[in-house]
Amino acid sequence: MDNPAKTNTMAVQLVESNEAPGGVQLVNSRRTNKQSSPMDLVELASSIQQADEFVKATAGSKLTVIADQIRYLQEQARKALKEAQRDNIIHHAACNMVKKPGTLYYMYERESGQKYMSILSPEDWGSSCPHEFVGAYKLEFDMSWTPIEEMEKRTEQFALIDRLLTSNQKSISDSATVTVLGEEKSEKS
Numbered sequence: 001m002d003n004p005a006k007t008n009t010m011a012v013q014l015v016e017s018n019e020a021p022g023g024v025q026l027v028n029s030r031r032t033n034k035q036s037s038p039m040d041l042v043e044l045a046s047s048i049q050q051a052d053e054f055v056k057a058t059a060g061s062k063l064t065v066i067a068d069q070i071r072y073l074q075e076q077a078r079k080a081l082k083e084a085q086r087d088n089i090i091h092h093a094a095c096n097m098v099k100k101p102g103t104l105y106y107m108y109e110r111e112s113g114q115k116y117m118s119i120l121s122p123e124d125w126g127s128s129c130p131h132e133f134v135g136a137y138k139l140e141f142d143m144s145w146t147p148i149e150e151m152e153k154r155t156e157q158f159a160l161i162d163r164l165l166t167s168n169q170k171s172i173s174d175s176a177t178v179t180v181l182g183e184e185k186s187e188k189s
Contacts, residue, residue, distance in 0.1 A: 083144070090137055090145045093117050101141040104148070107134040 093107060094116035105117045108131040115134060122133045136148035146154045 087143075087145050089115070090117070091143075099139050101139050101143070104136060104138050106136050108132060109134050 090107065094114055097117075097119070099105065099117070103119070104121075105119060106121050107115055107117055108129075109115050110131050116131075121136065122129050137145040138148070138151055138154075140146055140154075
């Protein structure tokens with residue numbers, strides 16, 4: 001029967017000893033196999049236990065980082081879905097004109113609840129604005145909508161991307177070489 005009081009035991013595996021590997025004795029086994037004290041096994045078991053603890057700690061740290069990344073990606077996914085929902089609502093709002101990328105549009109809501117797009121801002125209407133102003137949005141070239149509050153940030157992002165692309169294209173064109181039949185020739189020559 002199993003003993004209900006379990007003890008924490010660990011098996012220590014030692015390397016098997018073979019006096020004549022492949023049938024040939026290479027060294028004197030009495031001189032190479034030292035007689036060890038029982039404390040060596042305790043020290044070996046202790047080092048194995050310490051290694052197990054380090055492995056668990058390292059795995060735990062890595063899993064914590066992965067969990068943080070998963071939470072970040074989940075938040076990014078929620079943000080993307082929220083933006084897609086907003087863009088969908090704006091695209092389906094009533095509009096009597098062809099929407100053109102790069103243009104700022106203003107959304108209003110009638111008393112009936114109908115939302116519609118206009119090119120007239122509340123300032124253009126002045127005090128005679130006929131309906132409740134909902135928000136202003138710029139139609140981007142990828143057909144997404146940027147709220148006016150986020151336009152400066154989005155413009156900075158696009159400017160950074162343009163600078164990166166421009167500098168990358170410049171460095172490519174400056175060092176452009178053409179390989180023809182195994183020979184490198186500069187385009188400038």
